[in-house]
Every structure is written in C-alpha cells, then in structure tokens.
Amino acid sequence: MTEVGVEPVMPENPGEPLETEQSHTNEADNAIIAGASPVARPHSRGSVSPGKIISRVGSAHSSKFSRPRTGSSQQSSIVQNEKEDEDSDGGYDTDLELEADREEYDTTGKTTYKEACKQYGVIPVSYFLRHMQDTELIMKHHGLGPAGAKAIAVALVTNTRILKLDLSDNWLHGKGGIAIADMLEENCYITELVLSDNKLGAIGAKAICSVLQKNDNINRVNLSGNEFDSHAADHIAELLISNSQKVETLDLSGNHFDELSGEILAAGIAENTSIKELNLSWNYFRLSGAVAIAKGIGANIFLKSVNISWNGLGMEGAIALRDALMQNNVLEELDVSSNRISAEGAVEIAKALVSNDTLRVLRIGRNPIRTAGAHGILLALQQNTQSAIEVLDFTDVVVNKDYVESEKEVKETRPKLEITHGGAEAEKKKPKPRANPMSKLIKYVEEKGMRMVDFFNLMDEDHSMSITHQEFQNGVENAGIMLTQDEMKALLEELDKDGDGEINYSELVIGNLEHLAKEKQKLEQENQE
The missing domain is CATH 1.10.238.10 (EF-hand)
Structure with a gap:
C-alpha cells in the first residue's frame, strides 16, 4: 500500500513494482547519512536531464529535510528551480567560471606605476618601465622631480628585483627624498642607494638618515652634491652614531659642510662602527672643523679608506693628521690632495709615517709641498722598514735632483712602490737672448x-x-x-x-x-x- 497523500509513480515498464516518492526520499536520506552518494531516481515527465549538473550548496531548495511533494507540484518546483538557477550566478559554481572571473595580478609593478603616475600627474618614464625588473636601475638625469619620485617609489615598494637604485641628478628635493625614504621602509631588497645631485637639503637628509637606521640591507650610500650644510650634518651625525645601520660605504662629497659641520660630524666619525669607506671631498672644512675631522679619523678603528681632498686643512689640519696617523693602526688609504698643505705640513705628516705600518696609499698631490715636502716623506719611508706604503701620489709637485736620487734608493728596497709626481726640474738654462739688430x-x-x-x-x-x-x-x-x-x-x-x-x-x-x-x-x- 502507498502512503496517503503521496502520488504513486507509474513504472515505465509494466511488471515493475510501484515505487513512491517517499521511498526514494528515504532511500536518498539513508545514503547521505551513510556517507554514500544518493541513489538515482527514475525520471518522470518534467524531470531534470541527467547531463545537467547543478550545485545548490547552501540552498533551501536542496535541503534533505524538505517535506515530500506531490508529483505535479514537485515537477513544477523542479522546473522553477532550474530557471532560477539559470538566472542566478550563484547557482553554478564551476571551476571554469571562477577562472574567468578572477582578475590577474600584475607582478611586474608596471600597472601600479602607471596608476601612480596618473595620481601624481606625471608622465610615465618608459625607461623605468623597461628596466624595473633589472637588478640595477640607473636613472640619471631624467628630470623626475618630487612628483616623479613619488610615482616610482610607489612601484618600488613591492619590487624584489632591483638591488641597486641610482636616481642621480633628478632634483628630487626634500619631498622626493621623503618619498624614497618611505619606500625603503618597506623594500628590503635594495642594497645600494645613489641619490647624488638631487638638492635633498636638510629635509631630505633627515628622511634618508632616519630610514637608514631602520633598513639594515643597504650597505652603500651616495649622497654627494645635495647642498647639505650644518643642519643636515646633525642628522648625518646621528646616523653615524647609530649602531642599527649597516652602511659600509658613504659618499658625502660636494656638499656645503663648513667648519661647524666638521665639528658636528667628527663625533659621529669617531664612534661609527660600520663604515669602511668615507668620502668627504669637495667641502669647506677649515681650521677647527678640519682639525675635528682629523681627530675623528684618528679615533675610529673601523675606517679603511678616507677621502678629504679639495678642502682647506692647511697647517693645522696637517698637524692633526700627523697625530691621527700615529694613533690609528687601521686606516689603509688617505687622500688629502688639494688641501693647502705646505712643505712644513708634509714634513709633519712624514713624522707619522716613520711609525705607521698600516697605511698603503697616500695621495698628497696638488698641494704646495714642493720638493722639500715630497723628499721628507721619502726619507720617512727609508727609516720605516715596516711601512706598508704601496702608492705615493705627488701629482703636480715638481721635484729636484736630490729627490730623484732618493727615490731611486727607496725603490731599490721597495720595487713595487708606485710614485707619481709632476716631473723633475730641468737644469736652469739662461733663456736664449734675442739676436741684436746690429748683429x-x-x-x-x-x-x-x-x-x-x-x-x-x-x-x-x-x-x-x-x-x-x-x-x-x-x-x-x-x-x-x-x-x-x-x-x-x-x-x-x-x-x-x-x-x-x-x-x-x-x-x-x-x-x-x-x-x-x-x-x-x-x-x-x-x-x-
């Protein structure tokens, strides 16, 4: 007997036993509970085609707990549900549809850069787009300005390819420097930073020095030609004293550091423990500032190379350098070219070379040291058999016969010693008189x-x-x-x-x-x- 209220389903072949909707429902429920797939039901008129796969996960229409319906109501319900599923995107959850709807992520950063250019109102730089996946990005003289720097900074935040970033001579100014600094707080792949000739000023110096204390991946920094003065010197001194930064090469040449700046930077130079190569050339260190810098060099025990050429050390600076070289036993290269050092000043430096056994390269050319100063340094090498000097640069210093003879003697014991000077004096010859008109x-x-x-x-x-x-x-x-x-x-x-x-x-x-x-x-x- 069939259950009251349930319409029996007529078998397609005579002789088959009658089956009710309830029996199929119970059988399907038992299969779901047992963890097996539901048993397929016979298809009646108006039923869903077997080739159609429909997923109704979470739909009220697919609940196994819905009460049975009569054949006619069930048939109309199925057709209605099918139509609703066709009209709804949530009815079909296939992998193909997910792939088609998924937005592709631009891993190159080009899209991000173009959008940033629109935001800041600048024209995208095609060179940057072509080379932003290189390990070195050299973008000198592109006229980026502060806005262009901001757009590039946005694209570089997630860049993992560039290891060296060179934005020399783009007039970034302070705001551009801040944008680059903000980017470096997130980017941990760049190891070399070149921002020379960008008019960063004290504002840019503060931003860059601040981020260098947080970013321990950057080890080479070039900040030359950025109009740094004593105000910027405060921030740089703070960076030098900080133990968190890992900078090993620092170029501060071509700035506006003066006597006061030298006194400010000296304390940082003395206490720094990471920098191996320091360039302070083409500044305005004079008198007490020059003396302070020399003392800072003498106190530092990590510096290997120092360039303070084209300043104004004079006699006071030369004496301070003498004391520094007597104290320091780590420094290997020293460039004091073009510093108004006289012959007497060169002799003072020579006194330190009598005992110093670590300095390998000394450049003291383009100074008015004359033959006497150069000769004094040579004599110091003759006295110090443990001297490590390999290169002596006396560029533009004209020497005499006595010096030439001393140089030959020194080279007999130091055949690998390289010496450069302005040439030997020619024998003084009276100028040939003009022919007398009577002659x-x-x-x-x-x-x-x-x-x-x-x-x-x-x-x-x-x-x-x-x-x-x-x-x-x-x-x-x-x-x-x-x-x-x-x-x-x-x-x-x-x-x-x-x-x-x-x-x-x-x-x-x-x-x-x-x-x-x-x-x-x-x-x-x-x-x-």
Whole structure:
C-alpha cells in the first residue's frame, strides 16, 4: 500500500513494482547519512536531464529535510528551480567560471606605476618601465622631480628585483627624498642607494638618515652634491652614531659642510662602527672643523679608506693628521690632495709615517709641498722598514735632483712602490737672448761680401755721409733685413749717438766696433762659466 497523500509513480515498464516518492526520499536520506552518494531516481515527465549538473550548496531548495511533494507540484518546483538557477550566478559554481572571473595580478609593478603616475600627474618614464625588473636601475638625469619620485617609489615598494637604485641628478628635493625614504621602509631588497645631485637639503637628509637606521640591507650610500650644510650634518651625525645601520660605504662629497659641520660630524666619525669607506671631498672644512675631522679619523678603528681632498686643512689640519696617523693602526688609504698643505705640513705628516705600518696609499698631490715636502716623506719611508706604503701620489709637485736620487734608493728596497709626481726640474738654462739688430745688419753685410761703407753708400744717395732715420729704415727694408719695429727703434737709438735725428758714417762705424767688443766679452764670460 502507498502512503496517503503521496502520488504513486507509474513504472515505465509494466511488471515493475510501484515505487513512491517517499521511498526514494528515504532511500536518498539513508545514503547521505551513510556517507554514500544518493541513489538515482527514475525520471518522470518534467524531470531534470541527467547531463545537467547543478550545485545548490547552501540552498533551501536542496535541503534533505524538505517535506515530500506531490508529483505535479514537485515537477513544477523542479522546473522553477532550474530557471532560477539559470538566472542566478550563484547557482553554478564551476571551476571554469571562477577562472574567468578572477582578475590577474600584475607582478611586474608596471600597472601600479602607471596608476601612480596618473595620481601624481606625471608622465610615465618608459625607461623605468623597461628596466624595473633589472637588478640595477640607473636613472640619471631624467628630470623626475618630487612628483616623479613619488610615482616610482610607489612601484618600488613591492619590487624584489632591483638591488641597486641610482636616481642621480633628478632634483628630487626634500619631498622626493621623503618619498624614497618611505619606500625603503618597506623594500628590503635594495642594497645600494645613489641619490647624488638631487638638492635633498636638510629635509631630505633627515628622511634618508632616519630610514637608514631602520633598513639594515643597504650597505652603500651616495649622497654627494645635495647642498647639505650644518643642519643636515646633525642628522648625518646621528646616523653615524647609530649602531642599527649597516652602511659600509658613504659618499658625502660636494656638499656645503663648513667648519661647524666638521665639528658636528667628527663625533659621529669617531664612534661609527660600520663604515669602511668615507668620502668627504669637495667641502669647506677649515681650521677647527678640519682639525675635528682629523681627530675623528684618528679615533675610529673601523675606517679603511678616507677621502678629504679639495678642502682647506692647511697647517693645522696637517698637524692633526700627523697625530691621527700615529694613533690609528687601521686606516689603509688617505687622500688629502688639494688641501693647502705646505712643505712644513708634509714634513709633519712624514713624522707619522716613520711609525705607521698600516697605511698603503697616500695621495698628497696638488698641494704646495714642493720638493722639500715630497723628499721628507721619502726619507720617512727609508727609516720605516715596516711601512706598508704601496702608492705615493705627488701629482703636480715638481721635484729636484736630490729627490730623484732618493727615490731611486727607496725603490731599490721597495720595487713595487708606485710614485707619481709632476716631473723633475730641468737644469736652469739662461733663456736664449734675442739676436741684436746690429748683429743682423753685420751678418747681412758679411753674407753679401760687402764692407760697412759700401752698405752705407747704398743709402746715402746725396753722398753727404749722413742719412736721416727714414733713409736708413728704407735702406734696411730694401736690403731685405728683417727687423721688427722694436728692433728698428733700438738700432736707430744705438747708432744715433748725438741724437740729432741723422746717422753719419762715423756713428755707423763706432756702433759696429762697440757691438763687436760686446760680443767678444760675452763669449769670454760663457767660456769661463
């Protein structure tokens, strides 16, 4: 018997037993409870095609706890549900649809950069788009400005390829420096940072120095040519004193550091424990500032190379360097070129070289140390057999014979020593005197086989034995004797003894005799020398 209220399902083949909707429901429920797939039910008119797969996870229509329905109501319900599923995206949860709807993520960062350019109102730089996946991004002279720097910074936040970032000469100013600093707080892949010639000023210095104390991946930093002054020196000194930063190479050349800046930076230089190479060239360190820098170098026990060329150390700085080299036993390279160091200052530095056994390279050229200063340094090397000096640079310093001989002696014991200087002094030779105009006149007369009287008669047309200055000048020019105006003037003054404006024959003869006597005397003096 069938259950009241449940319409029996007629079998498609006669002879098959009658089955009710409730029996199928119970059978399916038992299968779900047992963990097996539901048993397929026979298809009646209006049922869903077997090829159609429908997922109704979480739908009220698929609940196994819904009460049974009559055949007609169930058939209409199934058709209605099918239509609803076709109209709803949530009815079909296939993998194909998920793949089609998923938005692809741009791992290159190009899309992010273009969007950032729109936001900051700048034109995207094609060079950046082409090279943002390189290990080195060299973008010098692209005129980025603060806004362009902000756009690039946004794209570099998640960049994992670039290890060296060079944005030299892009006039980033303080705001651009802040944008780069904010990016470096997130980016932990960049190890070398070059921001030279960007007018960062004290504002940019503060931002960059602050992030360098947090970012321990950057070990090479170039901040040259950024108009840093004593205000920026405060932030840099704070960076140098910090033990959290890992910078090993720092370039601060070409800035506006003055005497006060030197005193500020000196404390940081003395206490720094990470920097191995420091460049302070092309600044304005003078007097007490120069002395303070030298003392800081002497106290540091980690620096290997220091460049303080093109400053104004002078005598005071040279004495401070002497003390520093006596104290420091770590420094290997020192460049003090173009620092107004005199010969006396070079001798003071030489005193330290007598005992120093770590310095390998000393560049002290383009200073007025003269031969005496260079010679003093050579003598110091001769006294110190343990000296490690391999390179001596005396560029533009002219040396004498004594120095040349000392250099040969030093090189006999140190054959690998490289020395550069401005060349040896040539032997002093008297400048070759100009030919006396009277000598030219006499030479012409001798070459023509003439006598002096014959030459005079060619000019004395009226045979008065006296000729004017103009007649004499015309005669010399007609003869082809090449005399300048000055030579002609000197010759007329020499011959016209009485100054009457005319030259007579006797004056010409006397002039000739006097000239021959002077030449004979000069020849005798040369032979005696």
